[in-house]
Amino acid sequence: LEPLVTWRLNDKCNRYNEDEEDEEDDFINSQSPSNEVDLLIQIGNGIFSQKGTKFDERYDKLAKDLYKSELKPLDFVGDETGSVRYINSWVHNQTHGRIADIVSHISADTILMIVNTLYFRGLWEEAFQPMATRNRRFFPNGPEGPDSFDIPMMAKSHCMPYYFWQEENVRVLGVPYRQNVTMYIFMPMNSTRQLVQSMQSKITAERVNDIVTKMKMKSVTVMFPKMHISNSISLKNVLQQLGVYTLFERNEADLKRLLASNTTDRFGGDPLDLLEVLQDTKENAILLLQQQIPNCIIEERSNIDRGECLKDHCAYGGKTCVCCIESFRRRRRRDAFTPSKDDPIFVNEMLHKVDLTVNERGTEGGAATATLIDRISSQINFIVNGPFMMLIREETTRLPLFYGNIYNPK
DSSP states (O other): OOSSOHHHHTOOTTOSOHHHHHHHHHHHHHHSOTTOOSEEEEEEEEEEEETTOOBOHHHHHHHHHTSOEEEEEEOTTTOHHHHHHHHHHHHHHHTTTSOOOSOSOOOTTOOEEEEEEEEEEEOBSSOOOGGGOEEEEEOTTOTTSSOOEEEEEEEEEEEEEEEEEGGGTEEEEEEEBSSSEEEEEEEETTOOHHHHHHHHTTOOHHHHHHHHHHOEEEEEEEEEEOEEEEEEEEHHHHHHHTTOOGGGOTTTOOOGGGBHHHHHHHHOSOHHHHHHHTSOOHHHHHHHHHHHSTTOOEEEEOSOOHHHHHHTTOEEETTEEEEETTHHHHHHHHHTSOOOSSOOOOOOEEEEEEEEEEOSOSOSOHHHHHHHHHHOOOSEEEEOOSOEEEEEEETTTTEEEEEEEESOOO
């Protein structure tokens, strides 16, 4: 992995008097609280099951040690209110009080609930000027469109990475946090919701990496909305669009091996054996099919991606789609059966909630930063006064921590 992104390695904008830089850093550090954390990323994973569902000890250990998940049985049927309160309290603790709740109702047929939370708080590498924050106009439907309104808009001038994506007529600005994390702002010219959505359809991981590589450090004056973003989505719908169906189907999900009585013979006693079974290999995909449909004949299918493969009720591993040629006939026969009282365990819902605060904070050394601003004649004015896409990325791994379109920062 590259230790720094290209725009940092080729930074010529920040090459000013080093003695003055040291004096400013000393001042900024002296003004910052000693217990202030530069970057805080908290991910919470919880698995909640209907009371009486006992997980295999090895799955319990893997969930806690590998995925940092908590497995907790609750009485969804007999005490829905208590279950909702417990899950929301767990979410509240995981996010240090920033996310108050994630569920309001649990249906009576819920067997398993998975909850994921992401809390992000980062300090800017160079703080916005608190005294410069003031109400400015925001145009959700373009500069000439209706329904504009005033919002608090932060401002600062500094050296930041910039790129003009000419093919899409989009300006891209990077606003660095401390500890190698950057917020990238993608904003079409004369931006509207439709232009942002059109741009987003062309965004891929490869495209983002290409744009970041091409960015150059420029002296920029940026105006950016001060906002608090909170969003909830159902990952069940997202995963189904990606081809993951069986996990959510009562009569198709094969999660019984999570239970203590169903896993002993298959994996033995060592959790490491289970890790081998979970690896994404063609051999494990074949093993999965043979366990679901004994004595079936395995057939490999080429030029099929994972999503299409799983839609056909096959298995995918090691970039290979493998199917049992008896699978469809056997599946029709199985669907004709009347479900027993002992319903199989399946995922009923998968919820995801994100909380992100964007404000001026970073340091209280505004005077020192203001001195730097006076020395810079900005090459770029970047005013975020319309819909935009925001991506917060950890640069060492190139992992997006937060990604989304902002149509209304209120």
